[in-house]
Amino acid sequence: MNEYVKGLWLKALRSGKYDQGTGRLKSTEIDFGGQENDYFCCLGVLCEIHRQEVAGEWGDVNGFGLGYIADRNYAHIKDAAIYELPFTVQKWAALDSGDPFVDTEDGRFELSALNDAFKPFNKIADAIENSL
Numbered sequence: 001m002n003e004y005v006k007g008l009w010l011k012a013l014r015s016g017k018y019d020q021g022t023g024r025l026k027s028t029e030i031d032f033g034g035q036e037n038d039y040f041c042c043l044g045v046l047c048e049i050h051r052q053e054v055a056g057e058w059g060d061v062n063g064f065g066l067g068y069i070a071d072r073n074y075a076h077i078k079d080a081a082i083y084e085l086p087f088t089v090q091k092w093a094a095l096d097s098g099d100p101f102v103d104t105e106d107g108r109f110e111l112s113a114l115n116d117a118f119k120p121f122n123k124i125a126d127a128i129e130n131s132l
Helices: 004-014 042-053 087-093 111-118 121-131
Strands: 028-029 038-039 057-058 066-073 076-081 101-104 107-112
Touching: 004 042, 004 087, 028 042, 028 066, 038 042, 038 121, 042 066, 042 087, 042 111, 042 121, 057 101, 101 111, 101 121, 107 111, 111 121
Parallel strands: none
Antiparallel strands: 028 038, 057 066, 066 076, 101 107
């Protein structure tokens, strides 16, 4: 994995800035006061870093719901994803998968599986730091 990107990702996961969500890269919910709240999978945090550092946007992916659009040619979406990293983000981060495996004290798991099992971001960051 690209060491610079890895450092940004670890810092973001440990920052407390991102609320953890499950089942997709990012979800938005409206609370009882009408305020929108964003929730991210650990992979969605990496997409958000890509958006801030390079380009990309969150939006509807061909009618399938909110996802990360990493590359677009006018109205045509060229590279986007809802559940795992788009290829453009994988390439930027020098990862070989849209949902990389990491080693934990409990075994080897895909990052989305750890996230969706409610493993806290700081523990996921430790696994990324030691495995990627």
